[in-house]
Amino acid sequence: MPSSSLRRDLLLRLMGPLVAVVLVAGASAWGLAQHFSQRVLDQWLYDSAITLARQVRFVAGKARLDVPGSAIEMFEMDVVDEVFYEVTTTAGLRIMANSAVPPPTEGPDLAAESVYYDTFVRELPVRAIAVRVQGGGGEAVLVKVAETRNKRDSLANEVLVATLAIVAMLFVASFALVATGIGRSLSSLQPIVQRVRGGRRAFSPLPEGRDVPSEIRPLVKTINALLREISEEHAGRQRFIADAAHQLRTPIAALRLQLELALREKDPERHEAVLADAAAVLSRTSHLIHRLLTLSRVDQAAEDRTPFVEVDLDRLAREEVESWIDRALAKGIDLGYEHRGGVPVVAGREELLREALSNLIDNAIAYAGPDGPITVGIEGDPPRLFVEDSGAGIPEAERERVRNRFYRMPGTPGEGCGLGLAIVDEIARIHGASLRIGPRSARAGARVDLEFSPEGPGRTP
Ligand SMILES: Nc1ncnc2c1ncn2[C@@H]1O[C@H](COP(=O)(O)OP(=O)(O)O)[C@@H](O)[C@H]1O
Ligand SMILES: [Mg+2]
Incomplete structure (x- = not known):
């Protein structure tokens, strides 16, 4: 064609x-x-x-x-x-x-x-x-x-020949008029093409003024909306790369100092201590890189258009609790699972939901302390997947900020890098679910919910 x-x-x-x-x-x-x-x-x-x-x-x-x-x-x-x-x-x-x-x-x-x-x-x-x-x-x-x-x-x-000549002239003349008319009208598109082509800053919107023919104004508007979206996405990615580079630079600079120190250190005991510090920094860095890779994988999954499959949250939660139980016990924490009713089936991507739950359990074990039990549970219809602990909790003022990439509450211990909840938030978004952060009870503890919506793509069809 x-x-x-x-x-x-x-x-x-x-x-x-x-x-x-x-x-x-x-x-x-x-x-x-x-x-x-x-x-x-x-x-x-x-x-x-x-x-x-x-x-x-x-x-x-x-x-x-x-x-x-x-x-x-x-x-x-x-x-x-x-x-x-x-x-x-x-x-x-x-x-x-x-x-x-x-x-x-x-x-x-x-x-x-x-x-x-x-x-x-x-x-x-x-x-x-x-x-x-x-x-x-x-x-x-x-x-x-x-x-x-x-x-x-x-x-x-003679009359026939004369008429045919007039008809031919009429046809040629009107064709020429129509063709030049169309050409003139279409040439009003040229300035727009010129402006798109000529020296524009990346993502700057196309003009939508009165000189744009009304027939193509919707197209220009759509392109501009798309440009805005791409531009925001691009800015987000730039920020993320800058943040990630910044996050990596600090431990790598520390590592370099420690290794230089270790090379000069003659005392075997101090030499060993410096190396142990370096190993700890390396472990944190490896954890950070692992999280960065996970986040990039989740970001890519957001673009994936393959259909969701049915995920049995009950089985998924049991398996995940099972795999964390030893690490909880090692810290003296009682980690349990409760199915409190509702149909625990959603449409989604199992590996992402497993990643989200794993991050929530990881946080609970890391920040709740040995004071009380941690409960992983499912309830309601549409289902809510939650993790609650009896630790210090997250103060109301911090509940929005902790979702941000690389944000950690001041004074938080451990080798985290502030990406865990950001990853969970993105996974929730992919599933049309919402991430709710609250207290476990009026007095203490944290409770984090992954709440599937009745209309969202996370719901079983
Ligand atoms: N269960 C919890 N109890 C108390 N604080 C928490 C809990 N979960 C998350 N937080 C706070 O939220 C911050 C962000 O968590 P997260 O995004 O998982 O990053 P990271 O765990 O790497 O610090 C943590 O640094 C911590 O301050
Ligand atoms: Mg975490």
């Missing part, structure tokens, strides 16, 4: 009506010209017949025709056509003739004074006229004059 072009499309669409209009105009012009030119020739035929009819005299009821020979010669003289005449009484008696001319189809008793008709004389097609002349004593005469069609045919041909 050829590529789409507005110019070609408009021209093709206009071509049909244009051809039709030109043809109708041409046909009408031809018909009119034909009609009037034939009428002029008919008038000549009528004049001849009437001249002849005036010569008819009725003497004692009998019709007589006295025409001088020179007049007859004048009458018959025509370079292009042959002229035939016949004068008869209505009873059929021939008075004068140079050839037999058949009467009109309605017979010799004409309704009008004269009648035109087409017939054949000596096997030649002719145009004929019959004129009736009424005598005093009931006698009547029929004058018939016929003429071959040479003048008429060549006149018709």
Whole structure:
């Protein structure tokens, strides 16, 4: 299929009506010209017949025709056509003739004074006229004059050629007008193309002013909305890369210092201590890199358009609790699971939901302290997946901020990097779910919910 072009499309669409209009105009012009030119020739035929009819005299009821020979010669003289005449009484008696001319189809008793008709004389097609002349004593005469069609045919041909020439000129002229008109209208798109092409800053919006044709303004608006979205996304990514680079620079600078120190340190005990510090920094860095990779994987999953599958949250939570139980026990924490009702099935991506839950359990074990139990649970319909602990909790003022990338509450211990809740938040967004952060009870603890919505894509179809 050829590529789409507005110019070609408009021209093709206009071509049909244009051809039709030109043809109708041409046909009408031809018909009119034909009609009037034939009428002029008919008038000549009528004049001849009437001249002849005036010569008819009725003497004692009998019709007589006295025409001088020179007049007859004048009458018959025509370079292009042959002229035939016949004068008869209505009873059929021939008075004068140079050839037999058949009467009109309605017979010799004409309704009008004269009648035109087409017939054949000596096997030649002719145009004929019959004129009736009424005598005093009931006698009547029929004058018939016929003429071959040479003048008429060549006149018709000339009219046809002239009309065709006019039609062709009309067509070429209107096509040229339409084509230049379309070209002019479409050229109003040029400035926009120019502005898109020429020296723009990345993501700056296209002009939506009055000089933009209203037909393409919706397109320009859509492109601008898209540009804004891409620009915001781009800015977000830039920020993230800058933050990530900043986060990595600090431990790597520390690591370099420690290793330089270790190289110079001669005392075996201090040498070992410096190396242990370096190993701890390295472990934190590796944890940070692991989290960065997870976040980038989750970001990519947000673009993934493959359909969700049914995920059994009950089984997923049991398995996840199972895998964390040893680490909880090692810190003296009681980690348990409770299904508090509701249908625990959602449409989603299992590996992402597992990652989210794992991050929440990780936080609870890291920040809640050994004071109380941690409960992973499911309740409600649509289901809520939650993790609650009995630690210090997250103060209300911090509940929004802790979702931000790289944010940690001041004084938070451990090797975290502030990406855990950001990852959970993104996974919630992908599932059309919301991440709710609150206290476990009025007095203490934290409770973090992953709340699936009834309409969201996280719900089973
Ligand atoms: N269960 C919790 N109890 C107390 N504070 C928490 C809890 N979960 C998260 N936080 C706070 O929120 C911050 C952000 O958590 P997160 O995004 O997982 O990053 P990280 O765990 O790497 O610090 C933590 O640094 C901590 O201050
Ligand atoms: Mg964390």
